[in-house]
Amino acid sequence: MRRRGSFVHFLLLMGIVTSNNIVHGQQIEAQNATRTANGRNDSHVSALYVLGDSSVDCGQNTLFYPLLHSRFSLFPCNGSDATLLPQLLAEEIGLKSIQPFYGQNGSLEQVLGGLNFGSTQATIMNQGSYSHQSLTQQLRQVSESMQLLQLQLNKDTALQFTKSSIFFLSFGKEDYIDLFLNSSSSPMFNHSSQNFATILANQMANAVRYLYNANARKIICLGIMPLGCTPRIVWESNVTANGSGCVEHVNEWVLEYNRLLDEHVAKLNTELHDAKIVFCDVYNGMMEIINKPGQYGFEDAKRACCGLGLNGAMVGCMSMDMACNQSSTHIWWDLLNPTQKVNSILANATWSGQPIPGLCHPFTILELVNMKV
Numbered sequence: 001m002r003r004r005g006s007f008v009h010f011l012l013l014m015g016i017v018t019s020n021n022i023v024h025g026q027q028i029e030a031q032n033a034t035r036t037a038n039g040r041n042d043s044h045v046s047a048l049y050v051l052g053d054s055s056v057d058c059g060q061n062t063l064f065y066p067l068l069h070s071r072f073s074l075f076p077c078n079g080s081d082a083t084l085l086p087q088l089l090a091e092e093i094g095l096k097s098i099q100p101f102y103g104q105n106g107s108l109e110q111v112l113g114g115l116n117f118g119s120t121q122a123t124i125m126n127q128g129s130y131s132h133q134s135l136t137q138q139l140r141q142v143s144e145s146m147q148l149l150q151l152q153l154n155k156d157t158a159l160q161f162t163k164s165s166i167f168f169l170s171f172g173k174e175d176y177i178d179l180f181l182n183s184s185s186s187p188m189f190n191h192s193s194q195n196f197a198t199i200l201a202n203q204m205a206n207a208v209r210y211l212y213n214a215n216a217r218k219i220i221c222l223g224i225m226p227l228g229c230t231p232r233i234v235w236e237s238n239v240t241a242n243g244s245g246c247v248e249h250v251n252e253w254v255l256e257y258n259r260l261l262d263e264h265v266a267k268l269n270t271e272l273h274d275a276k277i278v279f280c281d282v283y284n285g286m287m288e289i290i291n292k293p294g295q296y297g298f299e300d301a302k303r304a305c306c307g308l309g310l311n312g313a314m315v316g317c318m319s320m321d322m323a324c325n326q327s328s329t330h331i332w333w334d335l336l337n338p339t340q341k342v343n344s345i346l347a348n349a350t351w352s353g354q355p356i357p358g359l360c361h362p363f364t365i366l367e368l369v370n371m372k373v
Helices: 006-014 019-025 030-040 085-093 108-112 135-152 156-161 174-181 192-211 231-236 248-271 282-291 340-352 365-371
Strands: 046-052 168-169 218-222 276-280 300-304 328-332
Touching: 006 046, 006 328, 046 135, 085 340, 085 365, 108 231, 135 156, 168 192, 174 231, 174 248, 192 218, 218 282, 218 365, 231 300, 231 340, 248 276, 248 282, 276 365, 282 328, 282 340, 340 365
Parallel strands: 046 168, 168 218, 218 276, 300 328
Antiparallel strands: none
16 A cells, blocks of 8 residues: 555645644654643553444544445444444543544644544445545555654654554454345355455454554454344344344354454564554453343343334434433444443453453553553
8 A cells, every 4th residue: 555645735735734833843742742642641652543444433434424324324323432442442541532534624733632534334345435434545544644743743753653652443344244234245245254254354464564564553453243143133134043132153254253353463463573462352242241231231132222123123223312211221222333331341341351351362451551662
């Protein structure tokens, strides 16, 4: 993937970045840059940069959403991106709310504050459009944003800032949703579960290498949640769900991808010796909650809080007025997405290993935050 200086030139021409800003920015030292970004100077994390799909974006960073979308819900989360895992982790780290890439004005301060490049329907496979960006397109946006830092900060400051930032990747969910809900039109459906997972996991490994070459050193890779347990896929499937109410063959495909991505992360930690790369297994975290809902305070493990039809799986969340009174009693928010409470439990587990241990390895996100690079 080639680096594009045209983005910076475009910002100059449009007046979003001025030559005065550049001169001023070059005078900012690393400590001041970090303080500007997160309001504190005692953290080993400068900023959080998020890439991903509907697991990281509710539509706020997807152009023309909800006018152009192929999903079943206009409201795929309960309120805003603040209810999703990366924003909840940003709070734990002590960072400010992360701006959507398309919601920022290109200023140095906003880039320093961290950005969410994620897009609701983003895929690993290069099938993106102007309305939802693929993995490749998001990586290009990251590269352009890092170029902006290099332009406005001195080289050493920009380098250290990037190295001490965390890059959060959560992809694959939309690729599998497309596969299972649009199987007749998907060119990938004839692949075996292993071949499909191999294609996706290899591209994710290449994405990590790309970020590493862009000077990222702290990277989080999220696995895919148990899609076979989502209300829509359970409703759509002609296969009888298992005892937990999940469709086994769908979850088996997802598990194959998670296994391969986990293996890639282990190899990359050896290959890229000065990088700190974490794999977080949200699949097992959610299965723990699905299998023991009462233990985690849930009353309904099958029905979507916001949806219509059997288990709220036939019509998605078209209006917030459709939502149940207490989403915290439900595991599922809509057809394909968990509630904020589930995300909060997963955020705590990936952060510290509690209340569900062992989701992230080779270390927790808290340990990653405290590591110096």
